[in-house]
Amino acid sequence: DAGVIQSPRHEVTEMGQEVTLRCKPISGHNSLFWYRQTMMRGLELLIYFNNNVPIDDSGMPEDRFSAKMPNASFSTLKIQPSEPRDSAVYFCASSPMGQDSPLHFGNGTRLTVT
């Protein structure tokens, strides 16, 4: 298996622009997570899907952030409009459902908003 695939690896954009991050989870995994990693706050859970349905989006910073999972093999995280404080590394992770199932992380998208 190729693992969790994220694109792009790097994104540089100007403040106010729309940014879309993409994720392909591991086949057969029915839970998908979006995390954000910064030096100041470490890893933060943004949103969690189970069977393509958003279960918990309490970590989404504000209405500028939205996430979708139209099918079991694809998810997007969109920021519109982007701001410099959104600069971070965004990780997608997937997991088979279960209490002790670890998360499998993608390599992340490094977002820089100027």
Place this chain on the structure above:
Amino acid sequence: AQSVTQLDSHVSVSEGTPVLLRCNYSSSYSPSLFWYVQHPNKGLQLLLKYTSAATLVKGINGFEAEFKKSETSFHLTKPSAHMSDAAEYFCVVVPWGGYNKLIFGAGTRLAVHP
């Protein structure tokens, strides 16, 4: 409430010497615990997991960790460090019934010197 504390933000060892990365947790029940490793510009990779079976858990790349309930600790060790072990390590607590709400430690950056 559950929490996890990594006692050292940075650890530096010489190649061939033992590694000890310390983690303490707080939980009202016996939790599941993971250790993840993150190499530069990569996602997090599972090293090992404890799920209330054997208290000494062996992971990949020669790492192991021992769950000590009396000390509420889950320290990560390796007998002999390799240069390739240089990375950031995260101790993670899995809340009961909340595997979608992993609690990450702040991370320990391991440096390995020749």
